[in-house]
Amino acid sequence: MLAVIGGTGVYRLVEQGEERETMIINTPYGESPQITRLVLDDSELFFMPRHHAGHDNPPHRINYRANLCALKQLGVKRILATNAVGSLDEKLEPGTFLVPDDFLDFTHHRPVTFYDQRTVHVDFTQPYCPQLRKVILESGEAVDGGVYVCVEGPRFETPAEIRMFRQLGGTVVGMTGLPEAVLARELSMCYASVCMISNYAASIQDKVTIDEVFQIMDGKKKELTDLLIESIHKTPQNSDCHCEQALQGAEIE
Numbered sequence: 001m002l003a004v005i006g007g008t009g010v011y012r013l014v015e016q017g018e019e020r021e022t023m024i025i026n027t028p029y030g031e032s033p034q035i036t037r038l039v040l041d042d043s044e045l046f047f048m049p050r051h052h053a054g055h056d057n058p059p060h061r062i063n064y065r066a067n068l069c070a071l072k073q074l075g076v077k078r079i080l081a082t083n084a085v086g087s088l089d090e091k092l093e094p095g096t097f098l099v100p101d102d103f104l105d106f107t108h109h110r111p112v113t114f115y116d117q118r119t120v121h122v123d124f125t126q127p128y129c130p131q132l133r134k135v136i137l138e139s140g141e142a143v144d145g146g147v148y149v150c151v152e153g154p155r156f157e158t159p160a161e162i163r164m165f166r167q168l169g170g171t172v173v174g175m176t177g178l179p180e181a182v183l184a185r186e187l188s189m190c191y192a193s194v195c196m197i198s199n200y201a202a203s204i205q206d207k208v209t210i211d212e213v214f215q216i217m218d219g220k221k222k223e224l225t226d227l228l229i230e231s232i233h234k235t236p237q238n239s240d241c242h243c244e245q246a247l248q249g250a251e252i253e
């Protein structure tokens with residue numbers, strides 16, 4: 001089963017399919033947001049709004065462990081996520097979609113693992129599922145690869161931080177991609193992200209306002225939804241990646 005974790009702006013995915021049921025899942029980490037099970041043509045999937053519907057939950061307050069644990073409990077094996085990001089590269093304009101292939105994690109107040117009682121070191125040589133990345137890239141126009149820098153937020157970045165991220169090889173910067181990608185791997189689920197560039201990062205443009213972020217995203221909602229739908233249709237039944245074996249050889253016994 002596949003799930004979409006939708007950031008801001010992709011709630012219309014649900015309207016494109018046939019809604020079967022909605023549910024809130026209880027997990028050892030707390031409650032999930034309201035999840036919708038829907039059918040899109042022949043594909044059945046779950047949709048989870050990352051921030052809860054209505055965007056009342058800022059990035060640093062999202063209960064990432066409850067979200068991922070709920071999807072695991074529902075039998076989800078693959079996750080397509082969307083993330084709004086700022087561009088660190090003048091050549092990557094607002095409105096561009098990008099499928100990252102690596103990340104830098106600069107969050108510092110979020111629970112980052114399911115394994116607090118056991119010592120588990122999960123491999124991240126391939127930070128995102130290669131098969132799902134390929135599916136997304138074959139489903140529409142998106143930049144192949146880039147380094148997603150995740151910051152704690154909720155404020156935007158300073159010019160010095162942006163200079164540092166660029167020097168470290170960052171391509172885009174956002175607040176919601178981590179630890180989500182890590183937690184998915186820890187539960188042996190495939191995970192890939194479509195990043196929508198909504199603005200240039202601080203100091204590359206004069207000032208970042210939330211109005212302009214939403215304006216760009218509004219204009220791109222349909223395109224993003226279409227890219228997700230095509231990706232859902234193109235996802236093969238069988239996986240050819242190693243995400244499902246993520247815990248093999250990862251634990252100190």
Ligand SMILES: [Zn+2]
Binds near residue numbers: 190
């Ligand atoms: Zn995979």
